[in-house]
Amino acid sequence: MTDRPAAFRRDWLRLARTPSVGAVTFRELIRRFGDPSLALEALPDLSRRVGRMTPIAPQTPAQAEDEIAAGDALGARLLLACDPGFPALLAALDPPPPLVWVLGDPRPLERTCVAIVGARAASALGRRFAGALAADLGAAGLTVVSGLARGVDGAAHQGALATGTSAVLGGGVDDIYPSQHADLYAAILAAGGCMVSENPPGRTATAADFPRRNRIIAGLARAVVVVEAELRSGSLITARLGAEMGREVLAVPGSPLDPRSRGGNDLLRQGAAVCEGGEDVLRALAGLSGLAEPELAFDPLPAVRPGLTGLAEPELAFDPLPAVRPGLTGEAPQTARDNLLALLSPSPAPRDEIVRLSGLTTSEVNAALAELELSGQVVFTTGGGAALA
Amino acid sequence: MTDRPAAFRRDWLRLARTPSVGAVTFRELIRRFGDPSLALEALPDLSRRVGRMTPIAPQTPAQAEDEIAAGDALGARLLLACDPGFPALLAALDPPPPLVWVLGDPRPLERTCVAIVGARAASALGRRFAGALAADLGAAGLTVVSGLARGVDGAAHQGALATGTSAVLGGGVDDIYPSQHADLYAAILAAGGCMVSENPPGRTATAADFPRRNRIIAGLARAVVVVEAELRSGSLITARLGAEMGREVLAVPGSPLDPRSRGGNDLLRQGAAVCEGGEDVLRALAGLSGLAEPELAFDPLPAVRPGLTGLAEPELAFDPLPAVRPGLTGEAPQTARDNLLALLSPSPAPRDEIVRLSGLTTSEVNAALAELELSGQVVFTTGGGAALA
Numbered sequence: 001m002t003d004r005p006a007a008f009r010r011d012w013l014r015l016a017r018t019p020s021v022g023a024v025t026f027r028e029l030i031r032r033f034g035d036p037s038l039a040l041e042a043l044p045d046l047s048r049r050v051g052r053m054t055p056i057a058p059q060t061p062a063q064a065e066d067e068i069a070a071g072d073a074l075g076a077r078l079l080l081a082c083d084p085g086f087p088a089l090l091a092a093l094d095p096p097p098p099l100v101w102v103l104g105d106p107r108p109l110e111r112t113c114v115a116i117v118g119a120r121a122a123s124a125l126g127r128r129f130a131g132a133l134a135a136d137l138g139a140a141g142l143t144v145v146s147g148l149a150r151g152v153d154g155a156a157h158q159g160a161l162a163t164g165t166s167a168v169l170g171g172g173v174d175d176i177y178p179s180q181h182a183d184l185y186a187a188i189l190a191a192g193g194c195m196v197s198e199n200p201p202g203r204t205a206t207a208a209d210f211p212r213r214n215r216i217i218a219g220l221a222r223a224v225v226v227v228e229a230e231l232r233s234g235s236l237i238t239a240r241l242g243a244e245m246g247r248e249v250l251a252v253p254g255s256p257l258d259p260r261s262r263g264g265n266d267l268l269r270q271g272a273a274v275c276e277g278g279e280d281v282l283r284a285l286a287g288l289s290g291l292a293e294p295e296l297a298f299d300p301l302p303a304v305r306p307g308l309t310g311l312a313e314p315e316l317a318f319d320p321l322p323a324v325r326p327g328l329t330g331e332a333p334q335t336a337r338d339n340l341l342a343l344l345s346p347s348p349a350p351r352d353e354i355v356r357l358s359g360l361t362t363s364e365v366n367a368a369l370a371e372l373e374l375s376g377q378v379v380f381t382t383g384g385g386a387a388l389a
Numbered sequence: 390m391t392d393r394p395a396a397f398r399r400d401w402l403r404l405a406r407t408p409s410v411g412a413v414t415f416r417e418l419i420r421r422f423g424d425p426s427l428a429l430e431a432l433p434d435l436s437r438r439v440g441r442m443t444p445i446a447p448q449t450p451a452q453a454e455d456e457i458a459a460g461d462a463l464g465a466r467l468l469l470a471c472d473p474g475f476p477a478l479l480a481a482l483d484p485p486p487p488l489v490w491v492l493g494d495p496r497p498l499e500r501t502c503v504a505i506v507g508a509r510a511a512s513a514l515g516r517r518f519a520g521a522l523a524a525d526l527g528a529a530g531l532t533v534v535s536g537l538a539r540g541v542d543g544a545a546h547q548g549a550l551a552t553g554t555s556a557v558l559g560g561g562v563d564d565i566y567p568s569q570h571a572d573l574y575a576a577i578l579a580a581g582g583c584m585v586s587e588n589p590p591g592r593t594a595t596a597a598d599f600p601r602r603n604r605i606i607a608g609l610a611r612a613v614v615v616v617e618a619e620l621r622s623g624s625l626i627t628a629r630l631g632a633e634m635g636r637e638v639l640a641v642p643g644s645p646l647d648p649r650s651r652g653g654n655d656l657l658r659q660g661a662a663v664c665e666g667g668e669d670v671l672r673a674l675a676g677l678s679g680l681a682e683p684e685l686a687f688d689p690l691p692a693v694r695p696g697l698t699g700l701a702e703p704e705l706a707f708d709p710l711p712a713v714r715p716g717l718t719g720e721a722p723q724t725a726r727d728n729l730l731a732l733l734s735p736s737p738a739p740r741d742e743i744v745r746l747s748g749l750t751t752s753e754v755n756a757a758l759a760e761l762e763l764s765g766q767v768v769f770t771t772g773g774g775a776a777l778a
Contacts, residue, residue, distance in 0.1 A: 125644055125646050128646070129644075129645060129646060252644075252645060253642030253643060253644070253645070253650065253653075253654045253657060254642060254643065254644050255514055255518070255641075255642070255643050255644065256518060256641060256642070256664075256665035256666060257514050257517070257518060261642065262665070264642075265642045265663050265665055266663075268642060268657055268663045269662070269663040269669075273658070274654050274655075274657045274658040275645075276645035276651070276654055277645060280658075
C-alpha cells in the first residue's frame with residue numbers, strides 16, 4: 001500500500017501541512033508539479049510572485065518526520081490520496097483531502113459505508129433508533145461511519161460494533177473526544193473497526209476541526225442518515241455536504257413539537273428520503289447500484305495515480321501558474337485572478353458557480369484560486385467554496 | 390339557493406336513494422334524461438333491458454318526502470349537486486356526490502377548506518399539534534374540515550371552533566358519533582360551523598358509511614393534512630382519496646418507533662409534503678393559487694347547471710343506453726358491456742385505467758358501467774373504481 005518512496009510520502013505530508021495550502025491548492029500544486037518535493041521547492045518563490053509579502057515557509061522535513069513517527073508509534077497508517085488503499089469515495093471528492101490517518105483495521109472502509117449522524121443531546125428513543133439502525137446496516141454488510149460524539153453518534157457506533165464501524169475524529173486518531181467515550185473508542189478498535197482523521201496524531205480537536213471532520217464522514221459514505229438534529233446543527237451540515245457530494249441523504253422523521261426533529265424534518269422538506277429503518281437505507285442504496293464507481297475522469301490526481309509507473313509529467317495543459325511558466329509574462333493569469341477577485345465576496349461561493357460567472361474553465365479557475373490562496377487573498381470553506389480572505 | 394321545483398328536488402333525492410344507483414350511475418342517468426323524474430320513470434324498464442331479473446324499484450315519493458321533512462324539522466338544508474350553493478370542489482368530483490345535507494351555517498364551506506385527519510387514539514402531542522394547526526389555519530381564513538372522531542379530528546374541530554369548522558358525519562347530520570362528542574357537536578354549531586352528510590337525517594352511522602364520509606372530507610378540501618395515522622387507517626384512505634382528487638396532501642412527521650407515525654411517514658415517502666405547522670399548509674396552497682377554479686369542462690352535470698333556464702335537452706351525443714335509444718338494436722353497447730366485463734375483476738380498477746384498456750371513450754365506459762351497475766353485475770368503490778359484483 002505504501003509503495004511510494006519515504007521521501008515522497010514525507011513531502012506529500014509536508015505540502016499538505018504547509019500554511020495557506022488548502023485541499024484545492026494542494027491538488028493544483030500536485031497537478032502542476034507532479035511531485036510534492038518539486039512543489040515544496042517552488043513554493044517560496046511562487047508565493048512571492050503571486051503577490052505575497054512574506055514568502056510561504058513549507059513545513060520542515062523534521063516536522064513531517066515527527067508526525068510520521070508519532071503515527072507509527074500508535075500503529076496508525078498514513079494514507080495519501082494517491083495510495084491504492086485510500087478510500088475511493090474520498091479520492092473522488094472535489095477537492096479530495098490530501099491524506100488521512102487510520103488507526104485500527106482499515107478494511108471496514110473498503111465496504112460500502114453509511115454515515116449515521118445526529119444530535120449529541122439525542123432522546124432515548126433517538127439513540128435506540130440509531131443503535132438498531134446501525135445494527136441492521138451492519139448485518140446487511142455495510143460499515144457504519146459516524147463521529148464518536150455523544151448521543152446519536154455513540155449509539156450508532158455501539159450498534160455496529162460487532163460488524164466493524166469507523167469513527168472519524170476531529171482531533172488526531174488518538175484524541176478521544178468526548179472523554180466519556182474512552183470505552184467505546186477502545187471497543188471499536190478491539191472489534192475490528194477504525195479511527196480516521198485528517199489531523200496529525202497527538203492533535204487535540206478544536207471547534208474549527210469539526211466541519212472538516214464532517215466532510216470526511218459524508219465523503220466516506222454512500223448515504224448519510226440524520227437521526228435527530230436541530231436546525232443549524234453540525235449533523236445538518238454533514239447532510240448538506242453529503243448532498244453536494246451526491247450522496248443519498250435520508251432523515252428520520254420526528255414530531256414537529258420536538259426541536260430535535262426540526263433538522264430532519266427540514267431535510268425531508270428539501271427532498272431527503274424518509275428513513276424508518278435499515279430497509280429505507282438499502283432501498284436508497286439500491287437506487288445507486290446501477291451507477292459505476294467514481295470515474296477516473298473525476299480523478300483529482302491523474303498525474304500520480306497508482307498503476308502509473310513513477311510520476312507522470314506535469315500537466316502543462318493545465319499549467320496555471322505564471323510564475324513558473326517559462327516564457328510567459330503572466331499577464332493572462334493575472335487577468336484571471338483579477339476577474340475572480342472582482343467576483344468573490346467575503347461570503348463563500350461554490351466553485352462551479354464561480355466558473356460559470358467567470359467565463360473561465362474549471363482548470364483556470366482552480367489554478368487562479370490556488371494562487372489567490374497562496375497569496376493570502378482567498379480562503380476556502382470546508383466544502384471547497386471560495387471567499388475573499 | 391333552492392330554485393328548483395320541489396318535485397325536481399324530491400325526484401333527484403329519490404333517484405340518488407334508489408338501490409343500485411351509485412354516484413357514477415346517477416350522473417349517467419341525469420346526463421341521459423336531464424331530469425330525475427324522467428330517469429325514475431325509465432328505470433324499471435331500463436334495468437330489465439340491461440339484463441336484470443327483478444326490475445329496479447325506485448325510492449317512493451313518500452320516502453323522499455319523509456327525508457326532506459326530517460331535514461326541515463332539524464333546520465338542515467338539502468344541497469343538490471346542481472344547486473348553486475353546492476360546494477364547487479364536491480361538484481367537480483368524478484363522480485360528484487348527488488347531494489349532501491348541511492346542518493348549521495353553510496358559509497364555512499364557501500371558504501377554502503383544509504382537512505385535518507388522524508388517529509382516534511392520537512397521542513397527547515398529536516392532539517395538541519392538531520388543535521394548534523387548526524387554530525392557525527382558522528386564523529388564516531381557512532375552514533378546517535374533519536370527521537368529528539375522537540383524537541385528531543376532535544382536536545382539530547376544537548382548535549378551529551372560533552373561526553367556523555365543518556364536520557362531515559358518517560350518519561345523518563343529527564347522528565352524533567361518538568356520543569362523547571355531543572358537547573363538541575353543539576359547540577361547532579353554536580360557533581357558526583356546520584355538519585355535512587350524504588346520509589339522510591336520522592340515519593345512524595355504520596362502518597360502511599365512513600369511506601364515503603372520508604371521500605366528502607377530502608372532496609371539500611384543497612389540502613388534506615394527516616396528523617397521526619397508523620398504516621391501513623381511515624386517515625390514509627382520506628389522504629389517498631385526496632391525492633387521487635388532486636388535493637395537496639401533507640403529513641406530520643413522527644418517530645418511526647411510534648406506530649401512529651407510520652401512516653404519515655409512509656405518505657412522506659410517497660411524496661406528501663412535510664407539515665410542521667400552518668405555514669407548510671399555506672405554502673402548499675400558495676402553490677395552487679395560480680390554478681383556476683374547477684373548470685366547467687369537468688362539470689359533471691352540464692345539462693342541469695345553474696344559469697341554464699330550465700332543463701337542457703338530454704345529451705344524445707352521450708346516449709349510452711340502448712334500451713331507450715330509438716332505432717338502435719343495442720348491439721354495439723352490448724359489445725361495450727361485454728368488453729368491460731372481460732376487463733373487470735373482483736378487485737376494483739380505476740375508471741381511467743378501464744378507459745385506457747378498453748379502447749372506448751370515457752363517456753362510453755361510464756355509460757356501460759352505469760348499465761352494469763343497474764344490472765347488478767358491477768359495483769363501484771368509494772373512489773369511483775369499478776369491480777365485478
